[in-house]
Amino acid sequence: MERHDVIVLGAGLAGLSAARDLDLAGTDVLVLEARARAGGRVEQTTAPDGRLVQLGGEIVGTFHTAYRQLVQELGLTLGSTFTSTTGETLWSLGEGAFVGDAPGWMTDADRAAYDRIEREFAKLSATVDPDDPWAHPDAEKLDRLSAADWVRAQGGTPAVLRALNLANRALATEPIERLSLLADLRKESAAGAGGFYDFEVWENERVLEGSATVALRMAEALGSRIRYSSPAAAVHVSDSGCHVQLATGEIIGASAIVSAIPVGPLRDIRITGVSDARLASLHWQRHARAAKIAVVYEESFWEADGCNGTTLQEETIIGGLWAQNTGILSGLIPPVSLGEYFATPAHLVQRELTAELVGLFGAQAGDYSCFYMRNWATDPWTRGYVTGWRPGDVTAVGPLHGTHEPPFYVCGSDQWVCGYMEGAVRTGRAAAAAVLGSA
Ligand SMILES: Cc1cc2nc3c(=O)[nH]c(=O)nc-3n(C[C@H](O)[C@H](O)[C@H](O)COP(=O)(O)OP(=O)(O)OC[C@H]3O[C@@H](n4cnc5c(N)ncnc54)[C@H](O)[C@@H]3O)c2cc1C
CATH class of the missing domain: 3.50.50.60 (FAD/NAD(P)-binding domain)
Incomplete structure (x- = not known):
């Protein structure tokens, strides 16, 4: 042997x-x-014009020290991501589209409630040791609660819950109604306990090669x-x-x-x-289960309209998009829309998703050179996406x-x-x- x-x-x-x-x-x-x-x-592939396209994990945060150390040892280079591109976020909601980094569809009272609850979340997450969340005196209680239960108990308005759910749809993680509060606190504690998931903290660097x-x-x-x-x-x-x-x-x-x-x-x-x-x-x-798309255009056409390519989407199959690289959009199909995604006949899926892109950014969004779909949720050697x-x-x-x-x-x-x-x-x-x- x-x-x-x-x-x-x-x-x-x-x-x-x-x-x-x-x-x-x-x-x-x-x-x-x-x-x-x-x-x-x-996993990456090369588009016919030579650009590399990432079909799986892409981005890290500055606090991801083990990854950054390895990148350095391998002689590779870290650079910036979509979080430092100019332009504004596009919110695609049931009642219409909103452009703006701050959620303009929330009232002042909603935003004040969001900020107050985020401060409470930050304080509570600082009490959770990411390496040993079980040692927290209220571990079982915090774990039994969903993140949504807790936000409601803090006086979160429907708009606050909606904002958090939109972010989780875009991230393709579990919706907040079925996400353990303790797990969420543990995750943000590992990131420095600054509040809710912050793209600037988690997603500000990528390997340029x-x-x-x-x-x-x-x-x-x-x-x-x-x-x-x-x-x-x-x-x-x-x-x-x-x-x-x-x-x-x-x-x-x-x-x-x-x-x-x-x-x-x-x-x-x-x-x-x-x-x-x-x-x-x-x-x-x-795992939370998801699929990823990557769409290759000649250039970042969305910038001409003041957009940065980032979207948070409510009623569509795609949960959210971001600019992976010049002219390339990445997107995730979150757990809650996987049913519709997989139930759509294979020869029609791309057409459906293209229609969503056109609905967001206009006709130019249909003019791509490559459209990649990667079904991680059903891949036998992954069967998911992230924990x-x-x-x-x-x-x-x-x-x-x-x-x-x-x-x-x-x-x-x-x-x-x-x-x-x-x-x-x-x-x-x-x-x-x-x-x-x-x-
Ligand atoms: C679409 C997508 C987007 C993501 N975006 C990000 C991101 O932007 N930033 C980030 O930090 N993370 C991201 N992630 C998560 C990140 O990519 C993963 O957490 C990480 O790459 C997982 O590495 P791993 O080695 O633990 O597992 P894997 O990469 O899953 O490796 C496990 C290996 O085991 C193999 N295997 C499975 N079964 C067997 C078997 N029976 N025998 C032998 N081999 C087997 C698999 O083929 C695979 O190669 C993303 C993931 C996905 C799917």
Whole structure:
């Protein structure tokens, strides 16, 4: 039987970050990857005119220190994003379109309520330790509440709830009615407890050579240490030796296993030799599910109308858009409109979405050179998008979240506070350090 020191499952940012550090430390590491490519939820393609188009994870925030450190080590460059482009946001609501960075459709009283509740949210989130939310004295109570329940209890008006829901639609995360308050507080605590999700904080930097280039650079250096088109079907863990069985039946041995697989596909892998409590915790975790579009134009035509390309949309299949790069719009189909998206016959989806774009920006929006749709929600090797936490989930997953059971190590964005590329790199490198520390 083929044997290695460590087998890493999954060649996304987490698995690659872990394998890279293990490899650099002289460990004999093998990465098993289900797909025929590296990168997982970061993926890019080249449009016919040569521009790179990101179909998955794209943007980070300055506080994403693990990701930024890795980017620097790989010799790549960080630059600005849509948050620093000029122009204003477009709000597409049931009653009409509004242009303006401040939600002009809210009354002064609504905005005052929003600001007051955001300050309360910031104060409360500062009391949650992102690494140990379970230690909060009110953890269970905060976890049982939805973010919407809490906003209502603070005197949030319907317009305040609507503004928050619009933001979550654009982000394609769980709607606030089914989002654990504790999870939301934990997420914003990790970002510095400044208030509600702020695009300027979470989304102000990107890798200019292409976000997926981060993964591709690591994969290139690992070379034949990655085996592609090799889905793991079963894992056995033991102090006296672990092994992985591939879908083909082949068995490969190792002293330790690092799982860097998203929580959806992980449920399909038969894992033995790991405690029931850990498996229950891993299997409880879930994703918010989404699809992404990327539309390529000759230029950023929306700027001529004073728009920055950012939209927040209420009644459409698309939840929101932003300018990925010059002339390229990215958009997300949020969990709440996936039903309509998938129920639309395949040959009509693009037409429907194009009509939405034209409704937002006018006829020029129909004049694109490429239209990409990437269905992450149903991709068998992702089955989602980013970590989703419904009321009660933080408690049910419990403090085993993001921890290891040597020689079984767990990493991946799902094992951090709330997903994201930062979570993947941070937990991947931490898993490698844990393997090396216990070797
Ligand atoms: C549309 C979209 C937009 C996003 N936007 C952003 C963003 O702007 N900023 C941000 O920070 N984050 C964003 N994210 C999230 C971010 O991309 C992910 O959190 C991160 O890339 C996940 O990395 P990972 O290594 O944990 O998991 P993945 O990238 O999912 O990697 C897991 C790997 O495991 C493989 N695998 C699965 N099953 C098996 C198996 N049985 N055997 C072997 N291999 C298997 C998969 O093929 C995959 O390669 C976005 C995600 C999506 C989908």
